[in-house]
Amino acid sequence: MERIPVLKLKDLLLVSIQVDLEDQSAIQLQEDLAERIVDTGAHGVIIDITALEIVDSFIGRMLSSIASISKVLDARTVVVGMRPAVAITLVELGLSLPGVRTALDVERGIELLTGMGDEEGAAT
């Protein structure tokens, strides 16, 4: 099982998934992120899925849980870099990623998190 690295960038955590994700790696990432949020006091999490060729129901559920867990730990999650074909497939599969904010790329994800006021936080 490959472990996905979690990078700290000021008060954000950055995760870039570069491997074809095994279910166990996804579960491990969820736990690692929860710990790092508490350890670092980070207020935002960016998950870059540019390299992911598919998001199936398991990975989709993992993204939603990460968003929920980080919210409980006072951090916001933004998923960035979803490929167009992945978005089309995800919707047809029936997944809507409840509670997950998205941005087109890492830069916009950072803008969203650093400029995110209280009124925007209600969107989840």
Place this chain on the structure above:
Amino acid sequence: MSSPTPVGEPEVQTIRLDQDVVRVRQLVRTHAVAARLSLVEQTKLVTAASELARNTLVHGGGGRAEIQLVMNGPRRGVQASFTDEGPGIADLDLALTDGYTTAGGLGLGLSGARRLVDEFALDSKPGTGTRVTVVKWAR
């Protein structure tokens, strides 16, 4: 189901571990590229295969995937079959309902996979196992 004609021999992948699900995805992707499916078609088929391979592992207790190129007249496609000797499915209609789950998931695996492919056949009897066969055609 129309009758897809097999082209060449199927490739078989045993499904016993988490990483076998990843191997199935990669094998299906290779075939989808060979059949010249569009990127969106490839993505839909690989996603469906991922759901079905996980079902084989989680519900069937493991099994195997057979992936092969097929033709129907001038059309090329990819067929993927997932077979297990697990407990089988008692109520097929219920299993194919969106949101129905026995594993604590989202209940979209089987029903979602069916939406993502062009042909879908489910054969299962309690006690004898399950076989799901899907086909995706190039446009």
